[in-house]
Amino acid sequence: MKFKTDENIPIEIAKLLKSTGYDTMTIMEQGLSGEQDYKIAKVCQQEERILITLDLDFSDIRTYPPTQYCGIIVLRVYRQDKLNIITTFKQVIPLLEKEQIANRLWIILISH
Numbered sequence: 001m002k003f004k005t006d007e008n009i010p011i012e013i014a015k016l017l018k019s020t021g022y023d024t025m026t027i028m029e030q031g032l033s034g035e036q037d038y039k040i041a042k043v044c045q046q047e048e049r050i051l052i053t054l055d056l057d058f059s060d061i062r063t064y065p066p067t068q069y070c071g072i073i074v075l076r077v078y079r080q081d082k083l084n085i086i087t088t089f090k091q092v093i094p095l096l097e098k099e100q101i102a103n104r105l106w107i108i109l110i111s112h
Contacts, residue, residue, distance in 0.1 A: 001096065002070070004044050006053035007033050009075075010082045013052065013089050020093060025049070045069060050101055052089075054080065059107055071101035076109045084110075 002023040005014045009026075017024040025047075027033055032040060037057050041064055044051045050071035051058065058064050059074045066072060077088050088110045 001101070002047065002049045004040075004047065004049040004051050006040065006051065006055060008054040009052055010085055012082070012086050016086070016089070016093070022096075041069070054085070059105060061105060064105075066105040067103045069103065071104055071106070073101070073106045073108060076107060078110060 003014075003017050003025070005011075005017075005024065005026045007027040011026060011028075014024045014026045027035070027040065030043070032043065037055065040051065041058070043049075045068065048070050050073060051069070052073045052075070054075050054077075056074060056076070058072050064072060073092070075085060075088060077084055088108065092106075092108055
């Protein structure tokens with residue numbers, strides 16, 4: 001599996017994924033900071049990468065039909081501080097090998 005972390009995701013998430021053996025790039029590494037969502041989505045399609053984001057726009061299945069992507073993970077956390085996002089994502093990592101992500105939209109909701 002290959003991942004791309006959006007610019008609103010802490011860099012530590014990309015480092016965490018890389019340390020567990022996943023091919024991971026960030027939006028910033030590619031000079032795509034500030035690009036519109038549709039362009040980010042297109043790059044993810046071309047590179048066959050799963051997008052990880054906090055951007056709720058990517059959860060709109062009419063605009064971004066999951067079947068057209070390698071996967072989209074939208075994190076919805078009550079507190080969007082760096083530590084909480086990292087802690088939340090650490091809980092997701094074991095699921096990556098167990099559950100299908102290809103052509104799916106995952107919305108990870110943590111309300112506390």
